[in-house]
Amino acid sequence: MLSALPDAIAILLSFEGLLVLVLGTVLGIVLGAMPGIGSTVAVAIVLPFTLTMSQAPAIILLLAVYAGSVYGGSIAAILINTPGTPQSAATCLDGYPMAQRGDAGLALGWATVASVVGGLVSAVVLIFAAPQLAAFALQFGPIETFALILLGMTCIVSVSTGSVVKGLMAGMIGIFLSTVGGDPILGEMRFTFGNWQLFAGFNLLAVVIGVFALSEVFIRASASVNKVSELVAFNGVVLPSWQMWKGRFGNLAKSVAIGNVIGVLPGTGAATAAFISYAEGRRSSPNRDGFGKGEPDGIVSSEAANNAVTGGALVPTMALGIPGDAITAVMLATLTLHGITPGPRLVDDNPTLIAAIFAGFFVINLLLLPLGMLLSRVAAPILRVREAFMMTAIVILCAVGIYFVRGNPFDLLVMGGAGFVGFLLRRQGVPMAPLVIGMVLGPTLELTLRQGLILTDGSFVAFFTGHPIALVLAIAAVLALSLPLLRALLARRAS
């Protein structure tokens, strides 16, 4: 494939190539920053345009929008506490407190650099190690995935600001919400009360936007109507200096690695990676005490991981023809429309195309830095409007975005309901991030647990006796839960 690189670069440097690289990235960032329009919708919006393009630019456009939207999601998360996409929900946790402190530009700077590094490393990994990583992905059956998600669930504890009990409660609510709809094994309907609108379950994006953004609007509205606007001061991205990175490289490297590995595994995704990476950062970062209060390492953990997923997700897609999520499925569909059969022989049969796609992906991640800085400068004046206008605009944007995703008015009711319940829960000090984690991880946890039980004829013990990877992950999950307790116990004994 590397020998095809010169031809591939020629494709990228053509007018059409450059145009889709720049326009696609810009469009991705803008769409990603809009609350409610997730990466999947952003990619679906540009899909019709790809039909008239030639092969490589078509896929590169989709990739640019994909990578741009994952980064763009962090802008709204940091500036207005509204995750543009579920995968930037973890970015809110430290990004927004930092912005409230007056360091919005710097918070975005950390997010930008972390995103670019995460994306670039994943592009390099994709170019040089795709076949090996694809083989690794095949080792991950339902039982291994179950153990990984179990480990992910432990981050509910670490993102529970304040009371762990309330955090666990929120996590349970999230898991419960995710069980509404069709049973994944038997196909029967659960908790729908005969209402067909609930056959597909609660829309994740509608719930995320409701509990984060709408509840925030309600809280502000209820606080005081006449209060002077407390919107964040923001004049554009401020990149963190070299000095500030001191002592943070370990956390960055770990986050990128987590994003890459999780991205490679089909059926997990960027939101999972961001939360697991955040939890790991909170456990092991030298600055872990500041997490949740506006700690740069928190932003770096989440953003480096979710952008690293984009490259990882392309590994099984390109090397095996197996899409890891809805977005990579769209890419495979686009390849098919252009007369290319995805599958294990894709790379061997189309070396120039694949080289152009991979090299294009690298360039897209380079472009995130200048384009991200430029676009956030353009966006800055929007934040200087009065709070009442800003809040109204957020509500409208959220509603339009949510309606747009599935064209289903019922999702608006879900968003409103989630916003109201989120408002009540937050007033009682219940954190919302665990709820989202429960909803994101719950379905995979249930599906893989029940698949595993079918494979082992109902023996849960057999999950770990015959599956070394699962055993290691499960031990890690137990340690992640018990170490903080042990540490506290030891500290008490010492004093």
Added chain:
Amino acid sequence: MKLTTVFSTAIAAAISASAALADGFPERPINLIAPFNAGGGTDLLLRGLAPHFAEAIGANAFVSNMAGGSGTVAASALQGQRPDGYQLAYMSITVSTIQPQIKDVPYGLDSWTPICSVAASPTLLFVSNDSPFQTAEDVVAAVKAEPGKYVYGSSGPGAMTHLTTVAAFAGLGILDDLKHLPFQGSGPAIKELTAGNIQFFGDTEVLMQRGDFRPLMVFNSQRLENYPDVPTATEVGIEAPLNELYLWGGLFAPAGLEPEVTAKLEAACETAVASEGFQTFAENSGTVINYRGAEEFDAFYRAQYESNGALIEAAGL
């Protein structure tokens, strides 16, 4: 003016207005609803058809996705809509004939005006290329020797992939000796077939070609052109109605569509399906084109609705 005159004028106006409605149809863009996520097989096919359909009908046609509940959310939403011809759904065998018989959905046999069928691909039962099974007899012998050992996958309970494997193993009389492992979509299932966690999967030829897989039988009336050595289900001893299975799909409008509008949509569908662009698309994507007009499709759809009851019973859904 007499009251009767007013009425008759009003009625005349209303009639001419509705005639004008059919005359002027279409006046605005037509929404083609894919009841599954963007990027799936249904979505792909509809996006391939849409531009040619738009050209034939002389108006814009756009594809929208309303995913969820194995396609039932979109179908349930559409059945309550006004039958004006501006909203059509591309529904498959499962959405239109299987799901309403296994779920408590608000639609059924009589909820639709079928417009045209577009495609019908026979499904195949296949194994990984390194599998020891060469024929259906090998499978029966192995499964009988070790009941409960082997696993077949599906893209979800009640999906076409599920029905294919059920038809194969129920037809061979070994369904109860195998385990069923449902996944969410064909992608993850195909991955597990490659990895070896499942031994059997059933899908269309296009999906099968995505990996290193080997077909054991095809649920078609005759052998496939690309696989002349692979027997049909009938040849390996599977009896009707389990011996033929087609993943078919076509455009449906809500019941009660005006015949003039139906005729226009049907004609546009026929032109679009026959167009050079769509034929090329079908060739590239491995779509097996199977056009039926409104009347013929209606009869076919109703016959399928009845006969698929046997499959549903065999699957225990």
